[in-house]
Every structure is written in structure tokens, then in C-alpha cells.
Amino acid sequence: MNEIFIEKDKPYLRIAIKDHEKLLACYIEEETEEAVPGQIYLGIVKNIVPAIKGAFIDIGKAKDAFMHLDNNRDLKKGDYFLVEVLREATELKSANVTSLITIPGTYVVVNPMEKALKISRKISNSKFINEVKEQLKDVSTYGITVRSSAENVDINIIREEVQALNIVVDKIIAKGKYSLKPQLIYDDGGALGRILRDYINDGTKRIIVDDIKNYDLVKENIEKLHSSAELIMHEESRGIFDCYSIEKEILALRHKKVVLKSGGYIIIEKTEALYSIDVNSGKSTGEVAISKTAFKTNLEAAEEIARQIILRNLSGIIVIDFINMKDKKEKTEVIKILEAAFKKDNNKTTIYPFTDVNLVQITRKKRGKDIGSFLEESCKHCGGEGARLKWDYLKLLIKNQLIKLKGQHITKEFVITIDSKYKSEVQKKLTEFITFIEGHDCLLYLLYLDNFNSYKVEPVIFDSQRKNLQEYKIY
Structure with missing residues (x-):
């Protein structure tokens, strides 16, 4: 039985899946204005580079996206067409896009640029394969790939999804046709959308969320899939990942x-x-x-x-x-x-x-960033060759620990210890730091230590502690 934990805490959306108490998968998505995998844009060809068999496509972002050219595509500068984002942009590379857009569902993927009916290689049930070929051959005007998750599902449910996705594709194509400039045409829901499609099933025991918008979205999907999963709204100020001991497992991935x-x-x-x-x-x-x-x-x-x-x-x-x-x-x-x-x-x-x-x-196959990209960043103090825990992520950990301790102790005085590598970030935006960690109702002291590859938040209880910490008071 699996459990899904969905935590929304700016700038991150974090999702964890546990199977029999063991962490099975983890997804982190950072709020961004940049193009992310799964989104579909109307693009315009800005430049074609035959030497690298590619073209640069304006999709309405600061940096043009890159698309590999296949031998069958006859493109010219100024052409408009729909593209799907395969890989997000990095500091050094453009986002990667393809003209072979796909619209995924729970049981099938619709391929608007194809006509064929395909079946996942993971499906070996010959009776089911024959039934799919017979029942779905005339259902869609577009190509279909039947996913492995469809194998034990009633064929009528699969037909209904195909028909619903066909309507989505029709709307995407129409919107792209009547749009006058490069822009976002369709968003598949990002990491949360993928989780709802891929992991809610008969084996889902419960789903815990802490955001009302995500709660409503998950509820809608549970009802659509006729799932018996229990949906729980987490209302504690302390984060879901901290409450359910997921944080330590994620940090171990470093x-x-x-x-x-x-x-x-x-x-x-x-x-x-x-x-x-x-x-x-x-x-x-x-x-x-x-x-x-x-x-x-x-x-x-x-x-x-x-x-x-x-x-x-x-x-x-x-x-x-x-x-x-x-x-x-x-x-x-x-x-x-x-x-x-x-x-x-x-x-x-x-x-x-x-x-x-x-x-x-x-x-x-690449599908979003690796977890390390969200947890770590290059360390300026190491000449860019080393890595440290991301400052935004560290602030989130400090915040959760402070909230936890405030609930456990009468005192409102706490000492925070972090590596001296973060000193400049704190000093530049001290007020913002205190607000983010919800420390405005506390008396805070901040210690910096060299080569301290961790963090600590501790209550100040004794007068002797307080006396020694006066020079480190920040709020």
C-alpha cells in the first residue's frame, strides 16, 4: 500500500511516495517562470543551424529553446508550430523541445503527430492486447500509446480517457492555430500532474496535502479514478516532510x-x-x-x-x-x-x-532535474568546484525545525548554527530571512562555524547560555 505526501512551501513543491513505509520516489519542483518538461508552447523558428542538425525556437522565454531536426522535417525561419518541452534550460544550455507533442493520461498517451496504435512492451497479456487493438482502433483521430497501467482496467474506462484526451488535443491545436505570438499553450500539471496520473491506484492508502488548491485537485482525481484512497488535509504549521520523517531520507540522497x-x-x-x-x-x-x-x-x-x-x-x-x-x-x-x-x-x-x-x-530517459539539482548549489567559497546545500533549501529546514521547537518549549529564545559560507546571504537579507523562518515572534541568535556541514536550531534555556550569546543576537 502506498502513501503520497504533497508539501507546498514556497519556492518548492515537494512530493514523496512511500510503499510499505519505504521511500519509493521523490519529486521536487521549484517555482519558476521558465519552461518545464511537459508544457506545450507555440514556437517560431528563429535560426536553423545545419552543422548541428538543430534549430533555435522562440517560445516566449528569455532564452530560445533548442530542437534537434529529424530528416523528415522541412523547417524554415519564421515557421510557427507547437512544441513540447523535453528538458528545462540550465545556466549553460537552452531548454530542449520537440515537435512530436504528447498528451499523457493515466492509461494512455495521445500522440497528435502520429496515427498508430501502440501498446507498452511491459504488457504481455495477449488477450488484453487483442482486445485493445479491436476496441480502440477507431476511437481516436490521433495516435495512441496504451500504458502498462491500463492492463487490468476495463476497456470502456480506457475508451473514455482516449475520448477525453482527444478533446484536449483539439483545444490545444485550435489555441495554437489562433495565437499570434510564441506563448504557453498547455500545461500538464508538472510534477503533481505526473504523480496523480502515475501513482493513484487501488494500492493507494492515503494522500496527505497542505494546500487547498492541491487538495481540490487531488480530490477531483481520486473521484475520477474511483480510488478508495483517504485524502487528508495537513493543517499543522510544521511541514509534512518534517512531521512524517521524510526530510532525513531526502537529505541522505546528497x-x-x-x-x-x-x-x-x-x-x-x-x-x-x-x-x-x-x-x-x-x-x-x-x-x-x-x-x-x-x-x-x-x-x-x-x-x-x-x-x-x-x-x-x-x-x-x-x-x-x-x-x-x-x-x-x-x-x-x-x-x-x-x-x-x-x-x-x-x-x-x-x-x-x-x-x-x-x-x-x-x-x-530524462524527465526533469535530478534531486541533487534541487538540494545542492556550487559553493563560491570553493572556487565553484565544491557543493553546498542550497540556501533556499536550508532556510526551509531551519523554518521547520524552529516551528517544531516553538511547539515543544515554553521559551521563545533560540540559537541557530550554520556554516559561515552562508553569512553573506543572511546579512544581505536579514529581515527576509527572519520572516521566512517565522522567527518574528522569537529572540534569535545566529552562530557561524567554519566547515559545519549541517545546521542546528536549539532552545536557549539557561542564563549562562544567554549571557554568552549576546554578541550573536540578530532579532
Whole structure:
């Protein structure tokens, strides 16, 4: 039974999914005026660059988006057409868009630029496949891809969704046709929209939200899907992620090292071209034979690696260096574990066989930023080479901890300890900082420590404490 936690606290929307008390997936979305994956825009071709087989498209944002050109597309400067955002812009790169727009639903995806009826490869039930081909062949004027989530659903429910999405597509095309300038045409709901489509099912036990707008949206989807999930409005001032002990699990995703139950561990590292994951036996030496230890550790690591890839939203090329195994049957078992673990993943993932040097390559479709992009930022004090917890994210953690302590203690005096790397941010906008953390009704002291890779919020109870902290008083 899964549980969904949806927390809205500016500038972040954070969503966590737990399955039997274990964190299954996590999504963070930051408020932005920039184009985000899933949105559809009316764009105009500004420039075509044959050398890189691409074109720059004005979609009404500060920076033109980039689109790869396929051999069948005959574009010229000044052309208007609809594009879907595949990847958001970064400091160095433009947003990536495609003319092959898609409108996803819970059970199907409508492809306006195609005519074919496709069925997810994850569906193996031949009876269902034949029924889909027969019942849906004339339902849509556009192409359809039937998702794996449709396999155990009544065909009439699937037909209804196809018809509803066809109406959405018609409206998108009409709006694009009569718009006079590049602009946003359709928003699929971002991270929350994806969660409502992908995770609300018969196994959803409860959904907890803290925002009335999101509450109404979730309620509408629960009713539409005939789900029995309990919907709870979280009304405490303390954040959902803090109340339900999710915060610690998310912060743990910053760590490169993940320890396995057997005593082994994996190391996850990011390079410019790919992610590398190294499996080590560590203290996992209980077995007599080294080969048995390697196999046992690799099996455990394979399951955890899949979980970490989904949790951290890693994408692109991922290379796993397993502990050396010579037995082909053992290698096959490890691949089977990976494949089974990724069946829960809604992203397109391809797993390649072991190479001669015991490497396994995985390619995973990019769908939004990795979690690290929301949690960390480059550190100016390290010459831009190091990373620190994002200041906006750290303020959110301090705020939740302060709210928690105010509810537990009579005192309204607190001392906050953070790394000295954040000193300039606090001093530049001190009043804004105090307002954000809801410290306006408190007496606050702020300590800066060098190389302090954490934070603390503690109550000031004794006079001796108070006397020593006077020079650090900020409010």
C-alpha cells in the first residue's frame, strides 16, 4: 500500500511516495517562470543551424529553446508550430523541445503527430492486447500509446480517457492555430500532474496535502479514478516532510555512499558525461567463498541501485561496476533483479548485458532535474568546484525545525548554527530571512562555524547560555 505526501512551501513543491513505509520516489519542483518538461508552447523558428542538425525556437522565454531536426522535417525561419518541452534550460544550455507533442493520461498517451496504435512492451497479456487493438482502433483521430497501467482496467474506462484526451488535443491545436505570438499553450500539471496520473491506484492508502488548491485537485482525481484512497488535509504549521520523517531520507540522497544491509556499499558519482556506480563488498565477508560474497553483494546492490536511480531521478547514461563475477548464470540473476526493480519506474529505461569487464550500462530517459539539482548549489567559497546545500533549501529546514521547537518549549529564545559560507546571504537579507523562518515572534541568535556541514536550531534555556550569546543576537 502506498502513501503520497504533497508539501507546498514556497519556492518548492515537494512530493514523496512511500510503499510499505519505504521511500519509493521523490519529486521536487521549484517555482519558476521558465519552461518545464511537459508544457506545450507555440514556437517560431528563429535560426536553423545545419552543422548541428538543430534549430533555435522562440517560445516566449528569455532564452530560445533548442530542437534537434529529424530528416523528415522541412523547417524554415519564421515557421510557427507547437512544441513540447523535453528538458528545462540550465545556466549553460537552452531548454530542449520537440515537435512530436504528447498528451499523457493515466492509461494512455495521445500522440497528435502520429496515427498508430501502440501498446507498452511491459504488457504481455495477449488477450488484453487483442482486445485493445479491436476496441480502440477507431476511437481516436490521433495516435495512441496504451500504458502498462491500463492492463487490468476495463476497456470502456480506457475508451473514455482516449475520448477525453482527444478533446484536449483539439483545444490545444485550435489555441495554437489562433495565437499570434510564441506563448504557453498547455500545461500538464508538472510534477503533481505526473504523480496523480502515475501513482493513484487501488494500492493507494492515503494522500496527505497542505494546500487547498492541491487538495481540490487531488480530490477531483481520486473521484475520477474511483480510488478508495483517504485524502487528508495537513493543517499543522510544521511541514509534512518534517512531521512524517521524510526530510532525513531526502537529505541522505546528497551522500555518494549508500551502505547495504550486508555491510557492502555503493558509491554514486556524477561526471559531465554520465553517472558511475561502484559496488564494494566492504564488511560483507561472512561467506567462506569470495565468489559467493560477490554474488550475494551484487544481488543486494542491484536492487538498491535501481531504488537510488529512481529516488535521485538519475538519467542519461549510468554505468555500474559490479564486483567481479565469472559465472554467467549469476550475471543473469543480477540483470533480472535490475529489470524487476525498474518495472515500478515510469521512465523509459534500458538495461544492457554485462561487458567482459563486469560493467552494466543503463540508459534512462530524462524527465526533469535530478534531486541533487534541487538540494545542492556550487559553493563560491570553493572556487565553484565544491557543493553546498542550497540556501533556499536550508532556510526551509531551519523554518521547520524552529516551528517544531516553538511547539515543544515554553521559551521563545533560540540559537541557530550554520556554516559561515552562508553569512553573506543572511546579512544581505536579514529581515527576509527572519520572516521566512517565522522567527518574528522569537529572540534569535545566529552562530557561524567554519566547515559545519549541517545546521542546528536549539532552545536557549539557561542564563549562562544567554549571557554568552549576546554578541550573536540578530532579532
